[in-house]
Amino acid sequence: MGRRSGFEDHEADDDQANQDTDPSGCEAAPIADLPDWVQSIANFVPTYWAMEGFLDVILRGEGVAAVTVPTLILLGFTAVFTLVAAAKFRSAETKIYVG
Numbered sequence: 001m002g003r004r005s006g007f008e009d010h011e012a013d014d015d016q017a018n019q020d021t022d023p024s025g026c027e028a029a030p031i032a033d034l035p036d037w038v039q040s041i042a043n044f045v046p047t048y049w050a051m052e053g054f055l056d057v058i059l060r061g062e063g064v065a066a067v068t069v070p071t072l073i074l075l076g077f078t079a080v081f082t083l084v085a086a087a088k089f090r091s092a093e094t095k096i097y098v099g
Contacts, residue, residue, distance in 0.1 A: 046077045 031042055042048040053070035056062045 046074060049073045049077075 031039055031048070034042075049070040053067040053074075056066035056070070057064065060066070
């Protein structure tokens with residue numbers, strides 16, 4: 001039996017234990033494996049669109065043009081979140097610092 005490289009050892013160890021866990025400790029699963037109600041709200045979550053863009057380029061080999069729609073949608077999320085933050089945190093409000 002031949003000696004395996006360190007990468008293969010690491011890959012074998014992580015194959016089952018950390019198969020669906022990202023570095024932050026959150027679980028990631030293919031959208032098809034999620035319940036129907038989760039699949040129906042996935043379009044309203046920014047990470048769905050980021051992953052679609054990554055998958056289009058990296059796994060599906062579609063090229064950079066394939067990320068146009070996900071990028072535009074992510075920019076839309078950015079605009080909405082910026083407007084919400086601007087409305088919530090007005091610069092004219094008195095700030096209280098306790099330090």
